[in-house]
Amino acid sequence: MRPECLDRIMVVLVRARNSNNIGAAARAMHDFGFRHLRVVSEYLPPLEEARSAVDASEVIAGARVFQSVAEAVSDCTLVVGTTAVGERALEHPLHALAEAGEKILAEAGGSSSRVALLFGSEKTGLSNEELSHCQWLLTIPMYEHEEMRHPSMNLGQAVAVCLYELVRSKESHIDGPTREAARADEVERFLQLFRQVLEETGYIRRFPANSREAQLRQLVLRMGITTEDVPVWMGVMRQMLWKMEQGRK
Template identity: 50%
Template sequence: MLTPEQKANLVVVLAGARNPLNIGAAARAMSNFGFRTLRIVTEFPLPVTEAKSAVDAAEVMQQATVHTSFAEAVADCSVIYGTTAVGDRRLEHSVEPLPQAGQAIHASLSSGNRAAIVFGSEKTGMTNEQISFCSGLLTIPMEVHGTSMNLGQSVAVCLWELVREQAQGKPLQEEDALADSGSVDRFEATLREGLTATGYEAKFPANCNPEMTRRLVRRLRLTKKDAEIWTGIWRQVLWKLRQ
């Protein structure tokens, strides 16, 4: 079972939720399963203010943080799973069933790292830009493929999977600990500088738009050490190019 400290390292991110009742329902589901870290990405703070009166979820809502930037909301997370109903949408990430994704999230939490599960807008789901920040996507198996589940229900089902006794993940060794999103961002920024400096970006612009590059880098699932090494390599390349 997850310890209180591990549960505190699980971040539930609501990206674009607009209905205060849905936000409150998500917070209540978190409270029911003992999770407390809620981050809301929105440009409209009013629904968040209204949701603070959510029944049995006052503590979660009072501690919730509001972000205008999705990148900021997940910057300290090593594993980031976006949720999707799939449907007819073309996705660049592989989509894992919830139990499989739960194992990866468990392993990250067991290693002392932060992990995030992201839930998109009630109407449109996650944007392509938001998905590009994810290390993977998960879906809740349902009888009717492509249908979406209520936000509060989705949060409850995902968190229930994490607290099940059998959902035990093997802790990662320290040298295998995954880099957090902020470290990956820094490597990606250095990589993009290199693509520009070498002329690759100008010659093959379709291969390296920001979302594509971000997805490419995050599919590597870099460890902390690997992210540092690759960032150092590309900084050295840039230094040499600019001499």
């Protein structure tokens, strides 16, 4: 895997509380050549206590802390969540790790692309609201033991397995997209204007069950808009809002 592609992949730990798990994730990143660690937490995460991060001090020192997933992935063009699945009802496309790895590498081949790989908390994983920022999900196939209801993997192990899958893949899998996907912050701006249009047209009042922010975000993400599409669609929606305003005069 080319160094520039490694630099386009961000490991995002969401609500991780155990310093040893953060350290293990950082160690895996160091061992496989990844540098960008992002931590989402409402309180200062115990980065300085990440004792298991042997030889990963550079990754820990460069880790960035965010208050929300939206902030952590704002500059990313692809956001992928990880899940153990279990009995959870999913509203996203789900890919096994091998297939997911190829899709991530294809996106990371773009010169202005950034991929966020989200890992949830040790106890609860990613919440539905956190998952709403993802285009799709990946899962690590695991052997299902009869005595275990929901087989899952330790956070540090999960990070290591996912990163190994990425670096073992051949460079021939990396074909940069001809059109760059919209960054997450562009999607959020699009979403807010889209919601304003829905409010002005009365759609939200008439169909509130279909208008939750997480639902609308997923609808926008499924559109697969590119960074070139965003200003065009936002111009269209602004024109719609202007026309409706003129009609009220």
